[in-house]
Amino acid sequence: MSNIQLAANLLRLRTDHEYTQTQIGAKLNISRQAYSNYETGKRIPDLDILIRIADLYHVTLEQLILQPCTGAGVVNENTGPYYIGMEVESADTIYLSKEEVELLSHYRNADEDDRKLTRKVLKM
Structure with missing residues (x-):
């Protein structure tokens, strides 16, 4: 089952930080395709990956998974x-x-x- 909010936040955070999917994949030691699947909601990252993504963007897990990232500044x-x-x-x-x-x-x-x-x- 997909977490729509998580997928939207992953895409928004990556583009706000001007990273490519390939760059994020390298930072997380996963393939670009695996990361793409997280952004599209086809797959949900495991807890270890979620923690590393939250650390990368300096957000909490709750912020990453539950709260909308609208780019409001x-x-x-x-x-x-x-x-x-x-x-x-x-x-x-x-x-x-x-x-x-x-x-x-x-x-x-x-x-x-x-x-x-x-x-x-x-x-x-």
């Missing part, structure tokens, strides 16, 4: 890990521009040396 500081696509209507929600979301996404995908350099440049 809304980030809630208090619920982390941060991810694109979930709107939370409360006083602690910060609305980011597309550029800010892109910068945050690049920072989150950077290695530790690049993160340190970024913090140094921003005098954090």
Whole structure:
């Protein structure tokens, strides 16, 4: 049985991060076709693969499987890990521009040396 929300989130996260199916397959040590089957809902990844995908995109399993990833560019500081696509209507929600979301996404995908350099440049 297919998890439609999971399939939609996998496609959205991959395209938002500008990865190809081949690149994701290599990162997960699976074939492009196997990953394609997850995105189309033909197959559901096992728990180990789901955990690795969640780690790759810095989201929780719940966010990956259950919550819609709409690409709205809304980030809630208090619920982390941060991810694109979930709107939370409360006083602690910060609305980011597309550029800010892109910068945050690049920072989150950077290695530790690049993160340190970024913090140094921003005098954090």
